[in-house]
Amino acid sequence: MEQDKPLPARIKAKAAELGFAACGVARADAAPRAAERLRQWLADGAHGEMIWMEARADQRVSPAGLWPEARSVIALGMSYAPASDPLALADVTGRGRISVYAQGADYHDVVKRALKALARWLVEEAGGDLKVFVDTAPVMEKPLAEAAGLGWQGKHTNLVSRDHGSWLFLGAIYTTLDLAPDAPGNDNCGSCDACQRACPTDAFPEPYRLDARRCISYLTIEHAGPIPHEFRAAIGNRIYGCDDCLAVCPWNKFAAAAHANRAFHPRAELTAPALADLLALDDAGFRQVFAGSPIKRIKRDRMVRNAAIAAGNSGDHRLVAPIAALLDDAAPVVRGAAAWALSRLDRARFEAERAARLGEESDPEVRAEWRDQAPSDARSRSTEVR
Structure with missing residues (x-):
């Protein structure tokens, strides 16, 4: 019994x-x-x-x-x-990757x-x-x-x-119950360092130690301000979190999707969202798209900032128009990310917008974005990690 x-x-x-x-x-x-x-x-x-x-x-x-x-x-x-495969969208232009x-x-x-x-x-x-x-x-x-x-x-x-x-x-x-304990887990990583090598931003100063300040999950979720220039290219098209270190773990071969809790089955609109759609989100649209999702906690401005960084990394000229529309956004963090993205997607348009906007921009961090990308973005590119 x-x-x-x-x-x-x-x-x-x-x-x-x-x-x-x-x-x-x-x-x-x-x-x-x-x-x-x-x-x-x-x-x-x-x-x-x-x-x-x-x-x-x-x-x-x-x-x-x-x-x-x-x-x-x-x-x-x-x-x-x-x-x-969580890494399948790594090179898909115009789409964002959500953890x-x-x-x-x-x-x-x-x-x-x-x-x-x-x-x-x-x-x-x-x-x-x-x-x-x-x-x-x-x-x-x-x-x-x-x-x-x-x-x-x-x-x-x-x-x-x-x-x-x-x-x-x-x-x-x-x-408060005194329960008989189980035997603790044993470390079975051995000599494997796949997760360390997979990190796009070198966020592991040593095995078993994470520097959150360099982690894409931290930068796209917890970090509220402009994303540091040195990490922007490495972020690629990741717009919420990063699965790289988890996805390459050899022990995943025993993790059957059939055993996953059905509540976490992906929603179609969150598996490969179009960057153009994300760039166009207002507060109401953000709440509608991400209702019931953990993503809702970062709110609209941070998500659009992330999408702008991904757009700047995409090389997709079709995103110039939605990026340019964000240059007038009410949120400085969005305006700054949009300026950076425009400098990557359309240099001539960036220079024209810079000439018209730099003198009128009141936020010092956004002003820095306009200045730091002129006359070329060579300085930021030189500090980008792999």
Whole structure:
């Protein structure tokens, strides 16, 4: 009978029923090295503008820092393994690339809904107090998932699973119950450095360490201002996130798309959106296109900025008109990106617009975009990474 099984086994069975592909248990104090690594990462400034990482570091370093009563952590993973190659659009002119995880429903909603259902079941089954987390609280999901045996933190710093590759959304339940822990995950990266070599912006100063300030996911999602010139060409047509380091992981060969949670199946309009359509978005249009998607949180200006950078990298002269229309945009970050893109797509048009606009532009960063690209963009090109 199911009721005769140990509680951790019943938890795992219920988790699978709710759509989780992986589940494990760790003691609340099972990842002590994570605190030291986090503090060093913050001290190095590698978190960039993600000030919330520093502001709540004392709560993030261990479950006890956030909730002293926690005794066990139930770590859970939900697969979003893609059915097609995430890198297939790398050279497709006029189309934007959206990270696999953001092409479907918002994982925050889907994972939290399942976590809450599991939590309700656990309280009915065994009592105790608990808290559920998915990405929005100061919780170090990856070290805890490794401690619970779901996999290991790979050289790209994300969790790698023997069964699901690099394609797991993570969630956690902190509980006052004393549950028998699972064996921790073992590092199986070996000598492989595929993820390190795949990074377009050299965001890994060394294996197992990420400098977010150089990461395309950070630059296109978390970074609010103009994207630094040295990274613009390397961004290519990535308009939200970057899958390169994840997609080349050899362990992905075991990650079957058939096992992915159906909630994350891609929406057709988000698999290869036309840059021209994205450049034309206003606030209402952005909200409509990205309703129910995690992309909605970056808001319209940041998405159009990203699309303008991708347009500048496209070499597609058909995008000159929609780019030029953004030179009058209300958002400085959009105007600046549009000026840069125009300098790449149509030099004569850029020079004419520069002569007409530079003297009237009030924003210093936009003025810098007009000045830095004249009389040629050789200076910016010389600093672009591969």
